[in-house]
Amino acid sequence: MITINGEQFDLQEIKLSDYLNEKNLKPERIAVELNGKILPKSKYNETILKDGDKAEVVSFVGGG
Amino acid sequence: MKIKLNGNAIDFQGDSLFDLCKIFGFKEDETTVKIINGFQTLEDLPIKEKDEIVLIKKGEFPNEQELESMLSARHTPKVYEKVKKARVAIAGLGGLGSNIAINLARVGVGTLHLIDFDIVEPSNLNRQQYLMKHLGMEKTKALKEQISQINPFVKIIIQNVKITEENCLEIFKDDTIVCEAFDNPLSKAMLVNKLLEEREDVYVISASGMAGYFSSNSIKTKKITDRFYICGDMENGAKQGMGLMAPRVSVCAGHQSNTALRIILSEYEC
Known part of the structure; x- marks a missing residue:
């Protein structure tokens, strides 16, 4: 099981970049937490989530 | 006795x-x-x-x-001593940042590090802690003046500079609690990622989603990692037809400033 933003996926692996594309999440407007750590932006393309991984994608919207 | x-x-x-x-x-x-x-x-x-x-x-x-x-008479004894030794940085002094700064000054945070590149303009007064007399003034200087009228015992360090990917590590090198209070989502993501990628000793308290007049209760504080908190409703950005207004902006700033206070007092859950 892979969990992203609370949603569970019964898959062995998910490419992070595929997930971001599918959800229309722009890398320059997000931060990604993977298993308790912030994932560096330079690793977005190569990162493949595996069974048991938990991730949170935080989207920033404008306003302050 | x-x-x-x-x-x-x-x-x-x-x-x-x-x-x-x-x-x-x-x-x-x-x-x-x-x-x-x-x-x-x-x-x-x-x-x-x-x-x-x-x-x-x-x-x-x-x-x-x-x-x-x-x-400090209305503060809980023992709390004030800890808060007085603390230092908090605030990146951006708009609706979020000016409210966070004033909340933390009222609480008695010993040192506030305030950074913004902009000046006060009339459109800021709908939600930001400035006065008519500050129009045209640098926000850093205007806010320093406001705080000196509220709590003259707070040490204020101001930097009138635009925070970028290139200079942010240098600007925040002496800070361990940073409130991200920008308006622009690209700047928000840049600062949060840069600080948390490069520093292991910093707490970042960010904000996303506080436009409009939706329910106050949709604004929450969420802990993403041991070092990263985000406040807001996570969805309602400022856009055409949906402006930023004082009540929800200050609710969100209240979340951010209380999170900073809780970290100072070693309360890390939200």
Whole structure:
């Protein structure tokens, strides 16, 4: 099981970049937490989530 | 018994608040503000060893020595000492940042590091803590002036500069608690990612989603990692037809400033 933003996926692996594309999440407007750590932006393309991984994608919207 | 009166350690020979008033020449009635261990009261409460008491004659301006203990009189004892030693950085001094800064100044945070590149303009006054007289002034200087009128015991460090990916590590090198209070989502993501990728000793308190007049209760604080908190409703950005307004912006700033206060006081859950 892979969990992203609370949603569970019964898959062995998910490419992070595929997930971001599918959800229309722009890398320059997000931060990604993977298993308790912030994932560096330079690793977005190569990162493949595996069974048991938990991730949170935080989207920033404008306003302050 | 040994107690503290208006910040000074004294030896008190008596039993209650009204005894103390009599001895030190304060009236017992409501013309004297009486605060015992952070709690304001009209009653003649008993006094115990080590109690911290502040008596203020209403309408009278205290001398500088007494002023600080009076300003902190409504804080929980022991909290103020920790908060006074703390330092918090605020990146961006708009609706979020100006409110966060003033909240933390009122709490008595010892040092505030305030950064913004912009000047105060009329469209800021709908939600930001500036006044007409500040129009055209650098936000850093205007906010420093505001805070000096609220709590002159806060040390304010200001930097009038645009925060970028290139300079942010240098700007925040002496800070371990940073409130991200930008308007632009690209700047928000840049600062959060850069600080958390490059530093292991920094707490970042960010914000996303506080536009409009949706329910106040949709604004929450969420802990993403041990070092990263985000406040907001996570979805309602400022856009055409949906502006930023004081109530929800200040609710969100309240979340951010309370998170900073909780981290200072070693409370890390939300």
